[in-house]
Amino acid sequence: MVPEPLAHALRGAAKVVSEEELRAKLNLGRPLRIKLGVDPTSPDLHLGHSLLLRKLRDFQELGHQAVLIIGDFTALIGDPSGRSITRPQISHEEIERNAATYREQAFKVLEEARTEVVYNSSWLGKLRFADVLRLNSRVTLQQMLHRDDFRGRWEKQQPIHAHEIQYPIMQGWDSVMVNADVELGGTDQLFNILVGRDLQRAEGQPEQVVLLMPILEGLDGVRKMSKSLGNYIALTDSPDEMFGKIMSISDELMEKYYSLLLHRAMPPGTHPLEAKKTLGQEIVSTYHSTALAEKTRAAWTVRFSERRLDEAELPAFPARTGDAAAVVVAAFGTFKLAKSRSEASRLIRQGSVQLDGKKLSQPGDQVSLSPGQTLRLDKTHAVRITAA
């Protein structure tokens, strides 16, 4: 059964500019070009991206063409959207390494036949200074600094480097280069995508429709799920990682995850633990397989629900003294958790790490581990302290 196009296109969307224009484009009788840009600033696409990939997929189901832009050029700057500080720049090598895997990851959701994958370095990398000047002449600093995040930094007198305002211009030029009919993004992308409309108009192209999806909060329940905040579930996470991460989120987040990821309400009256297991299972099922999802749920239930985590079975970790962040990296780095000092510091600050039930509070505090104590990261990860 073919879904009703406008309703299907808008399912789950947070905002559209404008519904009227979208309706008109859907009636053109040709496949629309639906643009989604993703910057390869980390090795993994994550569930936050999946909302957008699935929206692209919705359009594919209506017969339209997905245009996935791997932002290997824009990644050089990093999108300053929603950031309160200048983003650190990333190396060419990292970008290339990350970009190489994005295609495959995206096809966990997209139909390959109706997807065009392009790299924006192929046009942005060729622009010369004179071209850049021409594009820049089409926007004003006032317009740029009116953007929420820039304005916030301006008002707080935090530096905004001159290259940062090139980001929206580059993203907008991408729309011109791929002849986008619709651009998808999170709600924090409104400004950037509108710049695309400006540049398309200046080039005599019809303006793209802006279709924004809600922002998925990360595992911390507070901030946007994002590569650079490290609070994400990657599409390439193993079934155990995916399931475990879902089990670790707060009960309050569940409702939103159900609505955004499963497109349905959380069943009323369900115990949160069961609701989480169902969510975890469905997500593993989408990105791995139904069989693996069932197996993962069962194994988790055996390990954690039906009996208490047996302290005696915990991995051993030799007693030591050091600052809290260093100790956490040493104890949990091998579990692929708290691999870096900054990740450990974040976990400590958010109160996740407990020594014998007492939260560590500051990454720089001195911590002394004694044999017999338990250092716990979350429900599923803890170590038992042994003699050094």
Added chain:
Amino acid sequence: MVPEPLAHALRGAAKVVSEEELRAKLNLGRPLRIKLGVDPTSPDLHLGHSLLLRKLRDFQELGHQAVLIIGDFTALIGDPSGRSITRPQISHEEIERNAATYREQAFKVLEEARTEVVYNSSWLGKLRFADVLRLNSRVTLQQMLHRDDFRGRWEKQQPIHAHEIQYPIMQGWDSVMVNADVELGGTDQLFNILVGRDLQRAEGQPEQVVLLMPILEGLDGVRKMSKSLGNYIALTDSPDEMFGKIMSISDELMEKYYSLLLHRAMPPGTHPLEAKKTLGQEIVSTYHSTALAEKTRAAWTVRFSERRLDEAELPAFPARTGDAAAVVVAAFGTFKLAKSRSEASRLIRQGSVQLDGKKLSQPGDQVSLSPGQTLRLDKTHAVRITAA
């Protein structure tokens, strides 16, 4: 006799950043590279430039190397310094046409042997977007918008187009590319030249000394002498034009012109008319020849000083009705004055144009010329109205 280097280098300068650094560079015992950039946004170099060219010449006399940058790339934007609105862009063809004559004009002042002439398109034209991003990452928008003219426009909510802030960055990159030891400019160039220091430092180069000359007011006595304001004496003006323009300036301006152009005070007690003639003669003598200068002065004296301009000898102009600006263009365009509507409007607004001794006030006012009247532009230009 070799002049004392520091004193000669600073003669007539308005500001130096810093004298200490300049002294140290002068003691390096090698020819310094003294940069002056000129954008070919009009066909002519003018007396405003001559202050800077003569300062370059001062350095040449001390054995240093002049690096004259023809800003054929920067001219694409035009320097927004000191401007209250976005500057109109100029075509590639115009720029090339203008640039072609600059070399020859500059050598009216500079020693050819100690002058390197370079075009900044030869490096700026090759920069790619990634290079532009790198340079932009070294400055902040706060720094740019702190500049007087940008700040003024910002506060008045006048648009500042994003390409305009590239100007100081380009000018700064020029300094890196030519390894400038000293950059010369008018006092409105302080900000731009300091950006050059920033970029040189970022590239590990010694920072250039900033040496600023006073701004020469134009013929209107109010605004900077400038190509785009049309209030200038071109180095290529004919002896008659040069002399005539000097004779048209206000008595108040004379003192400054003496000091800046002749490096001496106006002789006290001289009649302003005589002082002007002397100034005019010396300037014609510099840019043409002593013989021509004497001849021009003598001819002018015969025509204008010894007898009153005879109304009967004025060129005839047929009576007509129209708006003031259009009438002025029609009447004086052939004299190479008031060639455009905007120039005519400016002259009318500043009260230069009189019909039978009565000033025209608004360019848009309806004006009706009747046979027998005199329409006068300045002391040397007027037409006698005849039957249509």
